[in-house]
Amino acid sequence: MYKMVEQYIKRSGKNKTEIAKEVGVSASSFYEKLNGKSEINLPLAKKIKRALGAVEPLEVLFDASGGNQGGAA
Helix, strand or coil, rough: CHHHHHHHHHHHCCCHHHCCCCCHHHHHHHHHHCCCCCCCCHHHHHHHHHHHHHCHHHHHHHCCCCCCCCCCC
């Protein structure tokens, strides 16, 4: 659902379970959030951004429309 987040995950060399643990949520909860079945709150979005080393603003990183903006391409 969050295309840019998925791109950063692939580049990070970490799997989703590792990132989930790093940001303090269960793997199943992390998967639900990335798939749009559960909301991502602002504190968690910031933790995910930090864990991935993302440079884009949160609004761009978590753009659910599927747009590929910014420098992550």
